[in-house]
Amino acid sequence: MADLSGTWLGTYWQQGVPTRFEVTFIQSGNTLAGNILDEGYLGEAQITGTVMGRGVSFIKQYLTTSPDPVSYTGILSEDENYIQGQWEIRRLFSGTWEAYRGEDNLSLEFNNKIVEKVPVLSSAIAD
Template sequence: MANLSGSWLGTYWQQGNPTRFEATLIQGGNTLSGNILDDSYLGEAVLKGEVIGRKISFTKRYLANSQYIIYYIGTVSEDENFMQGKWQIGRYTSGTWEANRSNEDLMIELKNFLSKKLPVSLS
């Protein structure tokens, strides 16, 4: 089973127009929960779903306008760093989505990078 806990950056397309989003996922067993922040007027949403093997399914409900529930299905890459699929609202509104795992601890990465670049002391 894929482990999807962590930060993700992604895009979904609606009528050919892309919208970027950031997601923070928490996985316990097959259960998935988290938050999504869209780069649009809709803003923050909550996510609930499940992961079975490399298959993912979840619902997204916006905090500002919880009238609509968006259904997502997709697959996770073997290295667990990419996922993609389709989303749907009602019967007729749908599109595609994809997300890449984001580096969760940029400070550790920066410290590792800087430690390799520091000059050696001459004393």
């Protein structure tokens, strides 16, 4: 059985507009739990779901911004590093989503990328 445990970076599309998210999956047997942090105003959500073979399904419930749960289904790639699928809210809204397995510490990875892009002041300017 596939093991999704760990941190993943993903994107979902609603009416063609992408929203990025970070999800931490905790898997025990075929039971899935975890937390998602969406960019922007949507914020944090909790998930509960299942893993059956390479099939993934879970419900995302936002903690503050939306009372409606979001149903996700997806298929895990053979190398177990990529998931893609569909999401749906009460059969009224739907779209596609995907996620890639991330590094162990995504915050550190993100901060390192920022530091790489920040120019270093030369000592002549600093004096």
